[in-house]
Amino acid sequence: MATLLHIDTSINGDNSHSRAVTAAFRATWEREHPEGTVIYRDLDADPLPHLRADAFYAGFTDPADRTAEERAAFALRDEVIAEAEAADVLLLAAPMYNFSIPSTLKAWLDHVFAMGRTAGAGTRTLAGKRAVIVTSRGGSYREGTPNHGSDYVQDFLRQALGGALGLDVTFIVPELTMAPTVPAMADLVPLYEASRTDSLAAAESHAKELAAELAA
Template sequence: MATLLHLDSSVFSGSASASRTVTDAFRTSWQEQHPGGTVIYRDLAAEPVPHITADAHLAGFTDPATHTPEQSAAFAARIGLIEELERADAVLIGAPMYNFAIPSTLKAWLDNVILMGRTAGVEASPVKGTPVTVVASRGGSYAPGTPRAGMDHVQNFLEAVLRDGLGLEVEFIVPELTMAPSNPAMSELIPLYEASREAALESAHAKAKELAARFAA
């Protein structure tokens, strides 16, 4: 059966998080199609992975026989995260926009799993071609033609890292205007927020079923 790697990074829990609401919808549909499958789940907000250190970084470029005890321990933690990614048939990432970019906890995970010569920089990378669905929620709108169109550093960054760097097959689901219900200045945008939310949930269900069917074939 197929394995899904599910990462959430919102600091909010449950329905208070727009990204978690949509990733939950995706995961539910996925598990309905793969009741006997495996889901590897990491809540990067509740249990952050270590930020990259000099020991963890340098160990990726040196002979393991020469590693110091500190390098060995730090590198072993990286390898554990990399192996989870390598085992995944599909990846689901909740990536809310914080201050125009991804949460630092998600960046820490990326820094750990990007390893030149294994997951990146090699034609035969075991993760190449793995489909990844990113739920990129955001409080306002950064769509083309909006005042902040050029300030979205979530999608462009993740495309560069996931698609260009790791060779993953990347698709985005973007629930936006998520601050409208709580910000009086955005109250007139609530209908647009609700429409965006419903479209995101529908896309999550559809994408999960599409991927599930692919791996069931």
């Protein structure tokens, strides 16, 4: 049975565009793969603490040699890393907040980066796993738009998740999500609606594709 790790981060609850897309992916995944397992974390409702020095440096000590204090400090990191290691597919919501990712997702990444285990030289325990990233944003950052070049989400996550951890990363990008509520963006509502429709369809398509691959 395949395992999906589903992580939401949006602060907007039922009004969240990224949550709508991750929910569409998950619903399709569960329909196509009913015997599978889903591990879920809502980092807005239950955020991880920022990584502290004791937990960071404990990661550089062989588990067999850790003191009781080091084991206690590393316990949460070990839990979070183990969830990712257990997953066949990672589904991460990364809405753009102030040009970058939510701080809650950065905290998760800091816990997951463990040199000699998930990152660094040698075997990387997450390498080769598929990761679907839903990165919604209020405007558009495509080439030719005024905001082009100010997207610090996709390049960062491509490097962090793909380059450092070795994940196979796919992005779904619902954009112009503020168009329905900002009068100055009223002319962009049709583009927003098209982007939302395309993003939901992409989520369902990727979920079907990955469920089929893992069932084969």
